[in-house]
Amino acid sequence: MKLWKRISLGITGLLIALLFIMPFYILVVNSLKTPREIAENVLGWPAIAQFSNYVTAFIKMNFFSAFVNSLLISIISIGLIIFVSSMAAYALVRNKTRASKLVLLLFVAAMIIPFQAVMLPLLGVLKTTFMLNRVGLVIAYVGFGGSLAIFLYHGFIKGIPVDLDEAATIDGCSKFQIFTKIIFPLLKPMHVTVAVLNLIWIWNDFLLPSLIVNKEGEKTLPLQLYYFFGEFSKQWHLALAALTLSVIPIIIFYFFMQKHIIKGVTDGAVK
Amino acid sequence: MKKKKNISFWLFLAPALISFALIVIVPLIIGIYYSFTDWNGIGVPNFIGITNYAKALGDEDILAALLGTSATPGFWSAFFFTVKFTVVSVIVLNALGLGLALLVTQKMKTSSFLRTIFFMPNLIGGLILGFIWQFIFINIFSAIGSATGLTFFNSWLTDQHTGFWAMVILFSWQMAGYLMIIYIAALQNVPEDIIEAAKVDGASSVKRFRYIVVPMIMPAFTVSLFLALANSFKMFDQNLALTNGQAGTEMLALNIYKTAFTFNNFGQAQAKAVIFFILVAIITLIQVSLTKDKEVEV
Numbered sequence: 001m002k003l004w005k006r007i008s009l010g011i012t013g014l015l016i017a018l019l020f021i022m023p024f025y026i027l028v029v030n031s032l033k034t035p036r037e038i039a040e041n042v043l044g045w046p047a048i049a050q051f052s053n054y055v056t057a058f059i060k061m062n063f064f065s066a067f068v069n070s071l072l073i074s075i076i077s078i079g080l081i082i083f084v085s086s087m088a089a090y091a092l093v094r095n096k097t098r099a100s101k102l103v104l105l106l107f108v109a110a111m112i113i114p115f116q117a118v119m120l121p122l123l124g125v126l127k128t129t130f131m132l133n134r135v136g137l138v139i140a141y142v143g144f145g146g147s148l149a150i151f152l153y154h155g156f157i158k159g160i161p162v163d164l165d166e167a168a169t170i171d172g173c174s175k176f177q178i179f180t181k182i183i184f185p186l187l188k189p190m191h192v193t194v195a196v197l198n199l200i201w202i203w204n205d206f207l208l209p210s211l212i213v214n215k216e217g218e219k220t221l222p223l224q225l226y227y228f229f230g231e232f233s234k235q236w237h238l239a240l241a242a243l244t245l246s247v248i249p250i251i252i253f254y255f256f257m258q259k260h261i262i263k264g265v266t267d268g269a270v271k
Numbered sequence: 272m273k274k275k276k277n278i279s280f281w282l283f284l285a286p287a288l289i290s291f292a293l294i295v296i297v298p299l300i301i302g303i304y305y306s307f308t309d310w311n312g313i314g315v316p317n318f319i320g321i322t323n324y325a326k327a328l329g330d331e332d333i334l335a336a337l338l339g340t341s342a343t344p345g346f347w348s349a350f351f352f353t354v355k356f357t358v359v360s361v362i363v364l365n366a367l368g369l370g371l372a373l374l375v376t377q378k379m380k381t382s383s384f385l386r387t388i389f390f391m392p393n394l395i396g397g398l399i400l401g402f403i404w405q406f407i408f409i410n411i412f413s414a415i416g417s418a419t420g421l422t423f424f425n426s427w428l429t430d431q432h433t434g435f436w437a438m439v440i441l442f443s444w445q446m447a448g449y450l451m452i453i454y455i456a457a458l459q460n461v462p463e464d465i466i467e468a469a470k471v472d473g474a475s476s477v478k479r480f481r482y483i484v485v486p487m488i489m490p491a492f493t494v495s496l497f498l499a500l501a502n503s504f505k506m507f508d509q510n511l512a513l514t515n516g517q518a519g520t521e522m523l524a525l526n527i528y529k530t531a532f533t534f535n536n537f538g539q540a541q542a543k544a545v546i547f548f549i550l551v552a553i554i555t556l557i558q559v560s561l562t563k564d565k566e567v568e569v
Contacts, residue, residue: 013379013381014381020444020448021388023444042411088286091279097280100280103288106296112556113295113548114524114548114551115507116524117547117548118302120305120537121297125294125297139294142294143291143293203396204394204398206508206511222399226398229402243399247395261390261394265452269452269495
């Protein structure tokens with residue numbers, strides 16, 4: 001490539017990157033200012049970094065409890081989605097009956113149902129089954145996350161030869177053992193994809209928790225942030241500190257798991 | 272033996288099927304029924320026919336909603352705003368996504384760094400992004416406005432027109448990197464030797480792109496268009512956090528939410544939700560079948 005072309009490409013890339021980073025820069029520098037500094041100088045550095053904004057936001061938004069809730073709900077939901085969906089997909093692939101085709105079609109078709117279509121009656125269902133709590137939220141994630149996961153696993157399992165199952169049967173494995181000991185470990189690349197796609201969604205989800213868990217101490221991070229923001233929306237220094245706090249965990253996670261995340265997104269989309 | 276196999280089949284399916292039925296199928300069926308009743312969230316619903324649909328669709332003057340001059344914004348305002356937003360953001364997002372993908376697949380030292388940066392906003396939830404951009408549009412824009420004396424930068428979120436573009440900007444910033452990832456994967460699958468052969472034959476870079484690259488990355492267009500379309504049409508969090516639907520920037524999902532929880536019209540909200548479901552289904556099915564036709568087998 002010609003030199004001038006390389007340089008202009010490089011500069012274009014960096015300029016666009018700057019544009020992409022700008023909102024993060026604005027977020028962080030202003031979260032360290034006093035309200036007066038925000039009003040007077042919104043783009044520059046703070047004279048003295050006000051870390052007290054973070055302390056206040058951390059305490060007032062009950063950050064620790066919200067973070068633990070989000071983490072537990074995400075991990076348990078994703079674990080269940082992985083196990084339940086891969087097992088279902090395995091059964092669907094290995095049984096070539098009309099019933100199994102119909103069930104798969106049902107799961108896949110459900111992917112186009114927008115949440116609003118089931119939102120109100122779902123609340124009724126959860127209420128009558130006494131599940132307007134974190135348990136209900138997890139089951140909701142399994143129910144909604146199942147479709148895409150089963151679809152992805154189904155495509156992958158089709159490529160696993162039946163000979164493996166048969167050999168294991170001869171060795172005395174039960175159906176369940178074949179699944180847990182042989183199939184499940186083979187699905188590892190798909191587990192990563194399913195985990196990544198669901199993590200981005202579940203960790204950031206606001207609407208479902210806002211409808212299902214409303215008790216203090218059960219709230220997730222986005223939910224807690226929403227209420228905090230409503231209360232402190234006139235005090236940007238605190239609101240921005242709370243926003244930064246909420247952004248930090250996922251960004252750290254991103255930098256450690258980048259390869260898996262990008263691969264997960266790619267595989268999930270291309271399938 | 273056959274019977275035993277059948278039992279294990281259903282046992283393996285049971286956890287997924289039960290949660291799916293409880294969360295999706297049963298509520299969907301109940302929801303369709305509720306849309307024909309006077310349900311208010313509590314008490315016994317009475318069947319009232321298509322009254323909710325008539326009310327939902329007749330809650331404002333369609334022409335005024337289309338022109339954006341509606342005095343009482345309702346379903347149709349939200350509908351036209353959503354459609355407009357979806358059309359614009361599908362175009363902008365895909366152009367940006369493909370552009371970024373082409374940029375970072377050039378042989379550059381910074382390419383992996385750039386990918387990391389462009390993808391980053393996707394990991395942050397729509398609610399948080401909405402609040403961050405609310406700060407930017409309110410504080411940064413007005414600071415630029417008063418520094419430069421340009422009134423153009425003032426109060427973007429309190430006007431339907433600029434509010435619209437504010438949402439397009441926010442959403443493009445969020446999702447372009449996601450589509451970029453999909454386009455990168457497709458671009459990397461275009462065989463190098465075909466491109467080389469075309470070069471030898473004297474095809475210009477524009478022609479190579481138009482006649483070789485584009486047909487070969489058609490599957491990526493299908494997926495990206497689908498994702499952009501579905502996510503724009505169903506947008507909720509960003510809408511809620513950025514403008515809360517003020518100044519005529521309310522989209523369908525938020526309109527349904529408010530009909531239910533702000534105005535307590537559960538039956539009417541459910542009727543709107545059923546219409547919304549049908550719209551989403553029609554649009555996504557048409558789009559997928561249209562672009563699938565254009566895909567070529569390699």
